[in-house]
Amino acid sequence: MTTMANWYATGADVAHLLPALSTYLGHISPATTYWYLHACPQLMTEAAKRLEASWEEPS
Incomplete structure (x- = not known):
């Protein structure tokens, strides 16, 4: 989950990147990654x- 924490800290689009992370981790879908x-x-x-x-x- 360090990767996701870094994404949040840098302002990355986590929702867009999560499917790639799920695939890399061997999960069936992002929903199974959310459990962690x-x-x-x-x-x-x-x-x-x-x-x-x-x-x-907004200012």
Whole structure:
């Protein structure tokens, strides 16, 4: 999940990249990859930062 945490930290389009990561990991689909996400606090932190930033009003 380090790869996904890095994607979030750099502002990458995680939803677009996730299918490639799932294939690389040998998972059937991105849905089977999501199961691992809750076990990575760093990833959850980066995802929360992106969500909070999306709620901010544009300057």
